[in-house]
Amino acid sequence: MGSTSLVRQHQRRLEDTGRTSYYINAGWAEDMSELVAEIRISVGGPRPPKYAGDPIERFMASRVLVREGDDRLRGLRALSTRVAESEGPRPIIILDEMHEPELVHELFGCYRDDIWQMPFRWVVCGQASRRSQYLQPPADAFFDSVLTLDALDQAASQDLLHTRLAGAGVDDEEAGLRILANRDRIVRQGGGNPRQLLAAARDVVLRSAEETSVSDRLVASAAALGATEMLAVRYLTRHGPTSASDARLLEALDITRARATQVLRRLEDAGLVRASNAKANQPGRPRRLYSTRSSLEGV
Numbered sequence: 001m002g003s004t005s006l007v008r009q010h011q012r013r014l015e016d017t018g019r020t021s022y023y024i025n026a027g028w029a030e031d032m033s034e035l036v037a038e039i040r041i042s043v044g045g046p047r048p049p050k051y052a053g054d055p056i057e058r059f060m061a062s063r064v065l066v067r068e069g070d071d072r073l074r075g076l077r078a079l080s081t082r083v084a085e086s087e088g089p090r091p092i093i094i095l096d097e098m099h100e101p102e103l104v105h106e107l108f109g110c111y112r113d114d115i116w117q118m119p120f121r122w123v124v125c126g127q128a129s130r131r132s133q134y135l136q137p138p139a140d141a142f143f144d145s146v147l148t149l150d151a152l153d154q155a156a157s158q159d160l161l162h163t164r165l166a167g168a169g170v171d172d173e174e175a176g177l178r179i180l181a182n183r184d185r186i187v188r189q190g191g192g193n194p195r196q197l198l199a200a201a202r203d204v205v206l207r208s209a210e211e212t213s214v215s216d217r218l219v220a221s222a223a224a225l226g227a228t229e230m231l232a233v234r235y236l237t238r239h240g241p242t243s244a245s246d247a248r249l250l251e252a253l254d255i256t257r258a259r260a261t262q263v264l265r266r267l268e269d270a271g272l273v274r275a276s277n278a279k280a281n282q283p284g285r286p287r288r289l290y291s292t293r294s295s296l297e298g299v
Contacts (some may be wrong), residue, residue: 003125003149005194007094010123020091027097027247032106039093040075043083073114080118094123097247100257101126101133109139116142129254151192158187160194161201175205189234196252199238218292222272228253232263233272233292241276241289264290 007023014021024042029035083091098104104124108115115122126134128148135146152160161183165176179186182204190197203215215237222233231253236242242249244261253260267273271293278287 004096006149007096007123007125011094014092019089021094022091023094023096025097025247026095026103027099027250029100029103030245032103035095035103035107036073036075039095040079043079043091043093073111076118077114080120084119090119090121092121092123094125096125097251098124098126098134099130099247099250101130101136104134105136105139108142109136112138112142127251127254152190152194152197153192154187157190157192157197158183160197161186164198164201178204191231193252195248203238215292218272221270222267225266225270226263228255228259228263229267229272232260232267236273236290236292241278241291243278243287243289245287 011021011023022039022043024038026035026038029038104126108122108124122142124134124143131146131148135143161179165179168176179201186197186200186204189200215234218233218237219230223230232249235249235252239248244264245257246260250257250260253263255263264273264275268275268290273290274293275288275290278289
């Protein structure tokens with residue numbers, strides 16, 4: 001079970017006990033104003049109907065709500081006033097995929113006293129490798145407890161695969177045999193991350209031998225540039241066009257947005273990936289998307 005699955009399960013348990021909780025994918029926010037706007041949308045602030053589902057559209061909607069004067073917490077203050085007037089225990093706000101330590105430090109450090117006075121409890125999920133950055137004073141005093149999820153070891157990774165296969169139907173028998181035949185390779189590619197482990201298993205099932213061969217050559221070429229470059233190519237091969245700010249990419253590679261930009265540009269210079277601009281739905285600079293050249297040119 002990955003961190004997102006864990007917090008989602010925790011949220012369901014909270015709801016079963018009558019506690020109100022809100023899940024926010026903080027990975028979409030690039031600065032403090034966007035983070036506050038996304039919290040407002042999720043908890044009950046302005047929510048245009050057409051933005052209720054798709055996370056990308058919700059993120060684009062949140063950009064409309066930013067910069068409300070000089071008070072960067074204005075939206076949260078208004079929201080907390082409404083919540084405080086209701087009865088019951090304090091709602092719990094879950095900020096998942098909080099990859100930017102600067103945002104944690106700003107919200108729970110610079111604005112710590114303000115946040116303390118609001119009628120919310122907070123759960124923040126980030127990357128263990130940046131724990132010291134998240135907990136730089138004064139933000140460290142805000143959190144009552146800090147939990148660390150260790151990577152899956154080889155035995156746990158194998159158990160996860162077997163658990164998933166145990167629930168497969170008769171029609172999936174051939175796929176299950178292919179996964180078992182490539183189990184050790186899948187575990188190595190998973191690197192202790194449940195999401196990457198299951199993605200590697202899907203690759204074994206869905207991709208042909210020729211596609212696997214091309215992918216392996218791309219990964220081998222990227223490995224010559226570095227371990228992070230290798231992981232980036234593997235991610236792009238599985239997930240398709242991705243930007244350097246993609247929250248799932250940053251989590252999978254355990255790197256910052258700036259580092260992701262550097263890695264993807266190196267891969268582009270080496271001819272292993274290709275960049276293109278995403279279609280912009282509103283004024284502003286379009287996102288730069290990166291794809292493996294094989295997915296674009298049939299290499």
